[in-house]
Structure formats: structure tokens, C-alpha cells
Amino acid sequence: MDQASPGISGRSVPGPDLTSLYGRHGYPPTPGGRDLRxxxxxxxxxxxxxxxxxxxFSWFNFLFWERLGIISAAELFVVASGLVLGLVNRRVIDKAGLEEAAVRLLRRSFVLWRALVVTVALIVLIARLGLIDMTAVTTFTDRWAAQTYSLIPSADLPWRRQVALVLTMRASPHQIxxxxxxxxxxxxxxLLLWMLGRRLFGAYFALTWVLYFLGSLRTEGDTRLFGMQFEYAFPILYWQVYFTHALAVGYFRAEIAGWLAxxxxxxxxxxxxVVLALAFFLFAQTTANSTFPAWSRLNxxxxxxxxxxxxxxFQKGRPGLPRLLNVAVFxxxxxxxxxxxxxxxxxxxGWLLIPLGEASLYVFLMHLVFIVLIDQIPGYFDVIPDWHEVWPGRIWINTALYLGTILGLWALVRNKVLFEVVPR
Incomplete structure (x- = not known):
């Protein structure tokens, strides 16, 4: 946290003495700098x-398949992004005004849209040429229901319709x-930053919670606001809650730091x-997910x-208040x-995670390459990920493939491979 950050009026808001707060093992004071956390x-x-x-199924499933709490990587990513946007754009607004911040945000939104469209177009082109099996990123298979869904436009559709589906984000690999x-x-x-800057807290939080409860009133499978494919997994009526609250916390970070001094x-x-996070952690260990061995689950x-x-x-697509609380306290x-x-x-x-975090968009896009490559191993993604199917031998191979993917992505980032082409 910053020791001093400019307030909305341009005056400095005093913050706490970081050295005395965090101790000799704690995060060092970096006023005005990038927060590596x-x-x-x-x-x-x-x-x-x-x-x-x-x-x-690998050994890492015991960490990342809702075992640290009933949370997902997507939720952590949205919360972290909201916090950073609030923090950074508060500084931009104080220095150059809301218009400059808005231009930067809209430009970034366009860059992400362009990256998504180009990625999907490349996947469709490669799949159509049939040079390599792209099933892992062109379909989604519910392995428990034994049902497969296509995620790219059908070749039978008119080409204009296919292009429209891609441009309007109605077709994309489920991984991105x-x-x-x-x-x-x-x-x-x-708009959200304008409301925060004007201290329209009542309207701001009323808006986000009205949208949330409107989502809860809809029947399951009918929570899509824009009719887009991504809304099956990430209904915006629900998921905007993570972003709006994180954005507000980031925007008023200096004031919050002062209050916590x-x-x-x-x-x-x-x-x-910490207590609530540990309670949710214990709850996660009672999971009914039978893909985990009995010895790993509490009774x-x-x-x-x-x-x-x-x-x-606790459904990811329809998060109730307890899941929202779990994400916040975690x-x-x-x-x-x-x-x-x-x-x-x-x-x-830090040597591994900070580079991956600094280039998170790049990593997010490039991990598709590793998924496709591993899928070339015959039958590798064709079974339900289950402990009982991989123990005692295959789980070590799966873990090695996972580590190889992580280290491969890290190596790409460290060597800036295609940094001129792939946005970060």
C-alpha cells in the first residue's frame, strides 16, 4: 500500500508507516510503485x-479444484483486476481527469476484444484446414453427462453469420x-469510476446489487443478459459484483489503508x-466430489x-452470498x-508467479497452445478426470505435463516470445 496517495481533491491522504506495520519479513514500502502482490x-x-x-487429474487438483475454498481462478482474476483498475485509475483521474482514464479503459477494452477475435479466427482457420486436432479448444465436453458442445461457428452457416458470431463474442473457446x-x-x-468520484455510493451499490438479485430471480440457464456464450459460465448479472466491489476498494485504497492504520x-x-477463510477451507474439504479419493475428504x-x-x-455460475463472502475473505x-x-x-x-502475473493476458492466450499440444496425445482428454483412473502411475505423468506447461509459459514470458504480437 502507498504511504501517501493523492485524494480526489488533489491533497495527499496520509497512510500508515509500512515498515512498522509489516515487520522485517513483510512487504517493503513502495510508495507510488507497482504492487507486486x-x-x-x-x-x-x-x-x-x-x-x-x-x-x-494431477496432484495440483488437490489445490486448485475448489479445495482452498469454494473459489475459482476466474474469481481471483476478476477481483485482482478490479482492484488494480481502481487503484491505477484513481491516480490517472487525479492527475489528468476522468476523460483520460476513460480513453485508456476503452482502448484496453478494444485491445482485449481484438485479441479475442483474432485468437478465435485463428482457431477456426486451423480447425477448418484440418492440419491439427483442435477439438480441445473448439468444443466443450461435459464428461459427466457425456455431452459435447461446439464452441465455434458451424461451417454450414453462411460466412457472414460466422464472422458476426466471432465479432460479437458469441463464439470462443471456453478456456478464454x-x-x-x-x-x-x-x-x-x-461510468463506475465517475460514480465513485462523485461519491454516489448509494446509487453505485444499489445498481450492482439490483443487477445481482435480478440474476437470482431468473431461472437456471436463463441468466444471460446479452445472449453471449460466455454468460453460461460467467453470467454478468452475477459476476459484475466481484468487479464493482473490487473497483471501489482499489479506488479508495488510500482511505482504507488510513482506516486500517x-x-x-x-x-x-x-x-x-483469516478465521472465515479457514472455515471455508474446512468446508471445502468436505466436498462431495467423488473424483477425489476418500482419504482426502473430511467427513x-x-x-x-x-x-x-x-x-x-456455492455454484460458480450462480454464486450465492456465501460464495461471494468466501471469495472476499480468501x-x-x-x-x-x-x-x-x-x-x-x-x-x-516470486521468480515464477510474478512474471506470469505481470503478463497474465499473454499467459491466458498462450496456454491454449499447450492445451492443443497435449490433446495430440491420443485419448488424453477423453476420460473423466478422476483419482481412481490415474493412481498410481498416470497421475505422475499428468503432474509432469502440468509443470511442463507452467514452466513453458514462464519461459515464453521470460524470453518475450511473440510479445510484439500477443498483448500482455
Missing amino acids: FDFLRGFAMLSVVAAHLEM QILSLYIILLALAP DAARRRLVVGAA LITPERFQGLYDVY FMAFYALLTYFWQPIHKAL
Whole structure:
């Protein structure tokens, strides 16, 4: 956090003494500089993204398949992005005005849209030529229901219709569909920042929660606002809540830091977040997911009870209030962990996660290449990812493939491969 950050009027808002707050193992004071904790967290989210999209069971599933809490990498990514946008654009607004911030946000939204369109167009072209099997990114298979859905325009459609589907983000690989959500949220961000700057808190939070509850009133499968493909996984009526609240926290970060400068208040907030995060962690260990071995699951409640609670409150596509709370306290606890123990954590994993987080868009797009390459192994993604199918031998191969993918992406980032072409 910054020691001093300009307020909305241009005056400095005093912040806490970071050295005394964080201790000798904590995050160093970097007033006005880039917060590497956010890059670290986004890099961590990338680990989870790869684990989810490499549809095979490895040792990393025990971390990233909703076992640290009922959370996903997508939620961490949206929250981190909202926080960074709020923080950065507060500075831009204070220095150059809202118009400059709006131009930057809309330009970034266009860059992401262009990257998505070009990526989908390349995938469609390669699939049509038949030079390599692109099934892993052109279809989505619900392996439990044994049903496959096409994610690219049908070749039987008129070419104009195919182009329209791609341009309007109605067709894209499921692995990168969250980009469509983010593109829309970025386009809406100038309005949200204007409301925050005018201190229209009542209207701001009323708007986000009205949209959320409108989503909850819709029947399952009917939560799409724009009729886009990504809304099946990331309904904007629900998922905008993560972004809008994170944006507000980032925007008023200096004021929040000043409020938390009181030691007793800070201990209460951090302690509550850690306790709740641990409670959700324990709840996640009672998972009814039978793909995990029995020895890895706690028997605190019955699988039926867990599934009943999950279906009502914890679905990713229709997150209830408990899931929203889980995401919030996990992020707070993780951020506090990085804040107070940054030096050893950075030494152990910073070399890997910070580069991945700094180039998160690049990593997000390039991980499709590794998915396609692994899918060339005959039958590799054709079975339900399940512990009982991979133990004792194949799980080690799967884990090696996962680590190879992560290290491969890291190497691409470190060597800036295609940085001139692929946006970061």
C-alpha cells in the first residue's frame, strides 16, 4: 500500500508507516510503485487456470479444484483486476481527469476484444484446414453427462453469420471466455469510476446489487443478459459484483489503508478474514466430489448435505452470498499473508508467479497452445478426470505435463516470445 496517495481533491491522504506495520519479513514500502502482490496473486490465479483447463487429474487438483475454498481462478482474476483498475485509475483521474482514464479503459477494452477475435479466427482457420486436432479448444465436453458442445461457428452457416458470431463474442473457446466478460466490464468502468468520484455510493451499490438479485430471480440457464456464450459460465448479472466491489476498494485504497492504520482495527479485520477463510477451507474439504479419493475428504457433514448447500449457495455460475463472502475473505487472507510474509514467499515463488502475473493476458492466450499440444496425445482428454483412473502411475505423468506447461509459459514470458504480437 502507498504511504501517501493523492485524494480526489488533489491533497495527499496520509497512510500508515509500512515498515512498522509489516515487520522485517513483510512487504517493503513502495510508495507510488507497482504492487507486486497483485502480480503474485494473478500469477497464482494462472496456476489455477491451467489446472482447470488441462482436463486431467494431477496432484495440483488437490489445490486448485475448489479445495482452498469454494473459489475459482476466474474469481481471483476478476477481483485482482478490479482492484488494480481502481487503484491505477484513481491516480490517472487525479492527475489528468476522468476523460483520460476513460480513453485508456476503452482502448484496453478494444485491445482485449481484438485479441479475442483474432485468437478465435485463428482457431477456426486451423480447425477448418484440418492440419491439427483442435477439438480441445473448439468444443466443450461435459464428461459427466457425456455431452459435447461446439464452441465455434458451424461451417454450414453462411460466412457472414460466422464472422458476426466471432465479432460479437458469441463464439470462443471456453478456456478464454472470461475475456468477453472482462471486455464488457472494462467498457463499463468509466461510468463506475465517475460514480465513485462523485461519491454516489448509494446509487453505485444499489445498481450492482439490483443487477445481482435480478440474476437470482431468473431461472437456471436463463441468466444471460446479452445472449453471449460466455454468460453460461460467467453470467454478468452475477459476476459484475466481484468487479464493482473490487473497483471501489482499489479506488479508495488510500482511505482504507488510513482506516486500517489503527492496530486494533487492523487486527480485527485481518483476523476475521483469516478465521472465515479457514472455515471455508474446512468446508471445502468436505466436498462431495467423488473424483477425489476418500482419504482426502473430511467427513464433517454428509456428501448429500454438502451437495445441497453447494447447489443453493456455492455454484460458480450462480454464486450465492456465501460464495461471494468466501471469495472476499480468501483474497483478504491471501493478501495479508503476502503482506506480512512477503520476503520468504517472494524468495520461494516470486521468480515464477510474478512474471506470469505481470503478463497474465499473454499467459491466458498462450496456454491454449499447450492445451492443443497435449490433446495430440491420443485419448488424453477423453476420460473423466478422476483419482481412481490415474493412481498410481498416470497421475505422475499428468503432474509432469502440468509443470511442463507452467514452466513453458514462464519461459515464453521470460524470453518475450511473440510479445510484439500477443498483448500482455
